[in-house]
Amino acid sequence: MKILAVSDKDDSKLQACILQNMKFLQDIDVIVSCGDISSQYLEFLVDSLKKPLFFVKGNHQTFHPSGHKGYIEKFLSDIYETDKHFNFGGINLHARAEIFQDYIFIGFEGSMKYNKGSFQYTQHEMTKIVKKMENTIYFMQMKDLILRRKKRKIIVVSHAPLAGIHDQKDLCHQGFARFKNFLNKFKPIVWLHGHIHFNDQRNAQITKVDETLVVNTYGFHVINIDNGKVDVISNAKNLL
Numbered sequence: 327m328k329i330l331a332v333s334d335k336d337d338s339k340l341q342a343c344i345l346q347n348m349k350f351l352q353d354i355d356v357i358v359s360c361g362d363i364s365s366q367y368l369e370f371l372v373d374s375l376k377k378p379l380f381f382v383k384g385n386h387q388t389f390h391p392s393g394h395k396g397y398i399e400k401f402l403s404d405i406y407e408t409d410k411h412f413n414f415g416g417i418n419l420h421a422r423a424e425i426f427q428d429y430i431f432i433g434f435e436g437s438m439k440y441n442k443g444s445f446q447y448t449q450h451e452m453t454k455i456v457k458k459m460e461n462t463i464y465f466m467q468m469k470d471l472i473l474r475r476k477k478r479k480i481i482v483v484s485h486a487p488l489a490g491i492h493d494q495k496d497l498c499h500q501g502f503a504r505f506k507n508f509l510n511k512f513k514p515i516v517w518l519h520g521h522i523h524f525n526d527q528r529n530a531q532i533t534k535v536d537e538t539l540v541v542n543t544y545g546f547h548v549i550n551i552d553n554g555k556v557d558v559i560s561n562a563k564n565l566l
């Protein structure tokens with residue numbers, strides 16, 4: 327499976343590659359946004375590539391589908407989960423598990439709480455969300471076992487990094503501790519995150535932790551998963 331992963335900036339270089347119909351984009355299976363990307367840019371990616379989109383929101387997210395709604399409208403959209411699907415066809419992965427091809431995609435939005443802004447969580451709040459998802463995954467894997475289905479590999483999409491991996495010392499850029507528990511328990515094949523900006527984009531920020539490849543998707547990256555082997559092509563390397 328080939329993933330186009332984007333985060334943290336609307337990258338004009340990627341738009342140029344799409345407009346030139348460059349080869350590396352032709353067999354993309356799915357677009358993944360790790361957050362802090364404008365809805366207009368995501369809409370452009372979906373419209374141009376005509377591929378499904380999974381996304382989580384970042385701490386600087388500009389689109390608030392419920393933000394302009396009154397109390398009743400918000401209440402109804404919460405009940406009917408109309409915010410799950412945006413008009414550009416994306417699926418909000420936050421605290422949700424979605425099966426796509428042979429993989430389970432799960433997501434966690436936002437960053438560490440550092441002010442009164444939206445989509446921020448304390449360690450304790452995020453731990454509760456991750457534990458809920460751990461139960462969801464146990465249940466899905468149990469069902470697959472009972473039905474004698476092949477075990478699906480997990481792909482995690484978060485905005486913030488894991489504690490101790492690609493994170494930084496200031497509160498805003500610290501990683502979540504419970505993400506490490508999740509990684510140790512379920513050994514996802516890939517963990518995609520954003521939120522950590524880095525200037526030297528000739529080198530991707532990639533770390534192998536046990537069986538999991540943790541990738542900072544800042545800008546745009548192509549992740550190719552083939553027979554359990556994962557290759558990452560960073561935005562500035564080999565593509566442009």
Ligand SMILES: [Zn+2]
Binds near residue numbers: 386437520521522
């Ligand atoms: Zn961020």
